[in-house]
Amino acid sequence: MSSNTLNPPPNARTLRQIRGPQSALTDFLASHNINANQITQTANARRAAALASQQNGNNDDANEDDDAQISDPEPVPSTRRRESKVQTNKRKQAEEKAISKIKASKRFKQRREHAETEEVSDDEVARDIFERTMAPLPDQMENCEACEKRFTVTPYSRKGEDGGLLCPKCTKELNKEEGAERKRQKTAAGRQRRQVQSNLLDGIYPGAKDLMTLCIETLAKNVDLAENLGDLPPSMIDRLTSILGKSRLLNSTTLNLFLQPKSDTVTVRDGAQLSFDDYIRIFQWNPNVKHLDISNGVQFKNKVMDHLLDTQVNLETFSIHGANLIDDERWNRFLSEKGSHLRALKVYYTDGHFGDEQLQILPDTCPDLKVLKVSHNQKVTDVGLLHLAKLTNLEKLTLQIYQTTSSAPYVEIINAVGPALRTLALGVVHYIDDTVLDAIHENCQNLHKLRITDNECLTDKAFANLFTNWLNPPLTYVDFSQCRHIDSSEPLNNPACIGFSSLGFQALMSHSAKTIRYLDINSCRHISREAFESVFSAENVYLELKKMNISFCHQVNDFIVRSIFRSCPNIETLAVFGNFGVRDVKVPKGKILIGVPTALGMQIEGTEDGEGRAI
């Protein structure tokens, strides 16, 4: 190729010909010694030079060539290259055309919707979009709006006050000026949104807090200033301990607030930061304590138990959570020495302690026991459970045993103590069978609360039989979560009708319609759509139902959720995690629907009866 006027200087391009793939056009132009980059660069340089000379002219006020420009009633913006009046008009026309095009575009309408609250005119928004689209693209050169220096535009270049771009140096300075404020605003808004979502999950409807909550929260924040709580009613003290526990503020100092010698109740919601000395102090300060409830009480260990055994304290209610340092010997001594006064015993998370041996001596040492809870226990087996049948005064029984248990001991217990039971909760009973449900049907006539969870043997028929012609009055609290057929090779088919399913659900709801307050049937996935529709049809009303969890019941859809809101006028919280048929439901004011599988995750909206909210 012979050289011509467009020939680049020899250093402009690498001579080694290491390049990426090129288009045919680029190759063609290159063969004619035309380089697009080169053209852009020269054009830019020319414009910059022209601009610089124009500014010089303006500054000097002596350039004759610029007389026409200066006397022009409409001075051309400084960033623009020189143009004649005709050109200006032409450009303005083109601009207006582009702007009217933008106004008709989808993007503009979206922007308008978002910016509804702000008082911005259509023209301004359209011009903003226009300037944005016309702004130099990354990698191009531009003059800084503030200092007029040339710089390379990047995707992060900031806009100045007049819509031009700023060079990195000016951007840095501007950021420094606004800096901290801008950042803080952004994070505060994010935190607030998360707080609203968190409250929704906790079942707290967003809005102004009540005065009591405000006071208790302020009190919790300033708990180190308080000397004593005076005569606060127990319900408030309980709420205060809950909040302190949640924010992990209960320690040796703040514990003192809750130790009132006159009171017979001590509740520690989170004892993780208390030492064994603190637990001993409870008995020294409150020698009359009758009801002791300790959560996360790891340091409630042998030493503390020894001290308790040496005192005159006779507990009627003892609830201990997480005390895995009390050995079996101390448990035996406690039960035999203090058991005669016990009315309620709740033991959670004891790891390798509290097993069959302790359950065996319970009937002899604690004859008056009315409430027994053995939860998250790794040691108890079928053998130990059998002994519970001898606790004839039992009214509430909650068991969650990690060892594999069978039906026989449960049947034995229900046959023996069933008639008086008000609460029966059997958690994580993988392999108990229909005989247990039959025993409940035969024996229990006073149940208010029934829980059987995580089972894969009970059949739908047996559930239906349980609730058909049952002498027990309607239940208030029912939890059959995860009672379902499991077969990973055929997860959708359930030929043997295993699990709490359509028949059982319909029977339960017709038996307990009047009083049921809480219903958890999460993962009972074989309940059919027809069953849901008939249970929540227009003529069925469940006035008492407050909370319901129907997560992972795959047949649930928008229609069913709407029917639930119609049939349960007093419902507060409805959980629908993992129900992909729920997409777009209008939620009545004051009600909370959580777990909608959309990007928003959860939403609440108002209907005709008042303004609600939409997140």
Next chain:
Amino acid sequence: MSNPHGLSKYVTLISSDGFEFVVLREAACTSGAIKRMLDPKSGFSEATTGRCAFAEINGIVLEKVAEYFYYNYKNKDREDVPDMDIPPELCLELLVAADYLNTSLINGVDVSQIWEGRIWAFGHASHDFNDTIYDLSAAM
């Protein structure tokens, strides 16, 4: 000053030390106790005079209570409400007053019940995500 039912729009709250606060009736009825006192059907003298005297609440605390009534009235239809500022030294007295006045009626819902409810609400809900995942894969 009066609405169709013949009730004045404002009511007067009187503290133990004689301070009087004139408050919008609708705002004051945030409190369950005051609402019952002022209910014309109750036949209490407060209902006819529109004046409620509180022998156990002093002026400083009652002022804060009145402030809360307006705070709640103003924000009842809003979310993202900033918490009202409560001076720590008034906290306990205000708490006792709040308990007495039963200010936990928001939008007609007893919030204290919701609060209690959350402890047993979904504490036990264990969601079967694994189940869903293999159900979905089987359906595909």
